[in-house]
Amino acid sequence: MxxxxxxxxxxxxxxxxxxxxxxxxxxxxxxxxxxxxxxxxxxxxxxxxxxxxxxxxxxxxxxxxxxxxxxxxxxxxxxxxxxxxxxxxxxxxxxxxxxxxxxxxxxxxxxxxxxxxxxxxxxxxxxxxxxxxxxxxxxxxxxxxxxxxxxxxxxxxxxxxxxxxxxxxxxxxxxxxxxxxxxxxxxxxxxxxxxxxxxxxxxxxxxxxxxxxxxxxxxxxxxxxxxxxxxxxxxxxxxxxxxxxxxxxxxxxxxxxxxxxxxxxxxxxxxxxxxxxxxxxxxxxxxxxxxxxxxKGRLKEPILPGLKKAEGFYNVKSFVLNGDSLQYSPTDSVRWHNAVFERYSTFSYKVYKPFDIKTGNGVPDGTDLFKEYELTGRAGGRVYLYYEIDSVERNLYLVDKNQKFSKNTLKKYADKDFLGLKELYKTDARDTLGILRWHYAQIDSSTVQLSGIDQYKDTIHVELERIPQLHTPGKYWYTENKKFHY
Structure with missing residues (x-):
């Protein structure tokens, strides 16, 4: 035409x-x-x-x-x-x-x-x-x-x-x-x-x-x-x-x-x-x-490797709070019911206590501490903590992920793979972030002991016993990245 x-x-x-x-x-x-x-x-x-x-x-x-x-x-x-x-x-x-x-x-x-x-x-x-x-x-x-x-x-x-x-x-x-x-x-x-x-x-x-x-x-x-x-x-x-x-x-x-x-x-x-x-x-x-x-590991889930050979679901064998041994109760809001070490830098434990439910779908932040996908859309009283490891002194430095961080905090620590909590623990950030320090001991292949002061200023000593898992733990290739290995 x-x-x-x-x-x-x-x-x-x-x-x-x-x-x-x-x-x-x-x-x-x-x-x-x-x-x-x-x-x-x-x-x-x-x-x-x-x-x-x-x-x-x-x-x-x-x-x-x-x-x-x-x-x-x-x-x-x-x-x-x-x-x-x-x-x-x-x-x-x-x-x-x-x-x-x-x-x-x-x-x-x-x-x-x-x-x-x-x-x-x-x-x-x-x-x-x-x-x-x-x-x-x-x-x-x-x-x-x-x-x-x-x-x-x-x-x-x-x-x-x-x-x-x-x-x-x-x-x-x-x-x-x-x-x-x-x-x-x-x-x-x-x-x-x-x-x-x-x-x-x-x-x-x-x-x-x-x-x-x-x-x-x-x-x-x-x-x-x-x-x-x-x-x-x-x-x-x-x-x-x-x-x-x-x-x-x-x-x-x-x-x-x-x-x-x-x-x-x-x-x-x-x-x-x-x-x-x-x-x-x-x-x-x-x-x-x-x-x-x-x-670069920009995933919705954390990428920093967790405590070596600790990944799994744990029964809380003993729980000592301020010197008193607490027995298990399904309605206890203080004593841990069970605990989890993920393969990455998250430790979680369950108590009988309500927490605000996050409704976002999560975003692939560069900082593990601020990644929320693992805790969004769920109730059940589980507390999530991001941690970094001092393998020489056998300490874990932890921050409660359930808290609401200020915009300044989010901006200050954005896009960092490793926050350096051990060094921050000696500064004002200890109170700003609520950094905890717990000593850990891996007694054998299935037993981990934790001791320190929790986010409520109580002294705790906990013995965890890993329960063998019958389900697939999710170690598919797509959750792996070339930046870190687990």
């Missing part, structure tokens, strides 16, 4: 749009632009505070509209959590009215061009979002294998979302499959020829994720619904053809506007820009995620 014929065809097509259709398009155009372009100043501040290529790619792939957050029925989900969408839709309607008033006395063509480029923006937004979504499953970080502490948590003490996440984390193959599927779907949306199938798969797969997060109160229902909405917008163009082909049984010859690059330079620029964009997100960003996961 010649350029002149294309221009004539496009002009005629524009004239076929009714006024209501043009108004709906104007509203949709503004609405989806507002959904895709980051509007929060914090997004730009965070991006440029320590700019890097990875940070740029990650920020673009992970941006989501979040002007307002309203706690609703369960505190995490409900219609109120979609408030930002309502605000943006209202703004789009107002913008559509203003746009219509401004052009009411003018004959304007080119709506098909705007529609095409809006679809390109939506396609690429879904693509990079799904690739980013998929990579944290393909390199399994999003839903880690349950820790020993979590494996010994009663079923009824779990929040629904933690049960869901851990059930996925139990299966390495399933999580990798989900990640690969999302990456492939994202790649399909980079190309016009595979947009329809990519949009259909996006709507189906992401609806399932949104539905599961609504059902299990998982917290990412709005973000997954976001991609469903974008995918449905892409499918609008194909609905007439699909109806004719599959319902009416008629022959369909798709005729959609595509830009005509009349110069070699313009065509080469288009091909190069597209190739670079795809290369950055499919390969460069993928390598960054691999590097963070395996080489």
């Amino acid at each position: 010649s350029t002149a014929t294309q221009i004539l065809s496009h002009s005629i097509d524009d004239q076929l749009w009714s006024r209501p259709e043009k108004f709906v398009f104007r509203v949709a155009f503004i609405f989806f632009i507002l959904l895709i372009v980051p509007l929060e100043p914090e997004w730009y501040t965070k991006l440029f505070s320590d700019f890097s290529l990875y940070k740029l790619l990650s920020a673009l792939a992970g941006s989501r509209p979040g002007l307002i957050e309203i706690k609703s029925e369960s505190g995490r989900w409900g219609l109120a959590s979609y408030a930002t969408w309502g605000i943006l839709l209202l703004a789009a309607v107002v913008g559509g009215i203003i746009w219509s008033l401004l052009v009411r006395k003018r004959t304007i063509s080119g709506y098909h061009k705007l529609y095409y480029w809006l679809r390109v923006l939506v396609r690429y937004r879904i693509a990079i979002g799904l690739i980013a979504f998929g990579l944290i499953k393909f390199y399994p970080m999003q839903m880690p294998y349950p820790s020993v502490s979590n494996l010994h948590t009663e079923f009824g003490d779990y929040a629904p979302f933690k049960l869901y996440w851990q059930s996925v984390g139990l299966s390495l193959e399933y999580q990798i499959f989900l990640g690969a599927l999302e990456i492939i779907i994202g790649a399909l949306l980079f190309f016009r020829a595979t947009t329809a199938i990519g949009a259909i798969l996006t709507a189906g797969v992401l609806y399932n994720i949104a539905h599961a997060n609504l059902g299990y109160d998982g917290g990412v229902h709005v973000y997954s619904s976001y991609f469903v909405l974008l995918a449905l917008f892409l499918l609008v163009q194909y609905i007439p053809g699909i109806w004719k082909l599959f319902i009416k049984g008629e022959t369909v010859v798709p005729q959609y506007y595509t830009p005509d690059y009349t110069t070699t330079r313009g065509k080469m620029f288009y091909i190069a820009a597209k190739a670079i964009f795809i290369f950055l997100f499919l390969f460069v960003y993928s390598y960054y995620r691999y590097d963070l996961h395996f080489n």
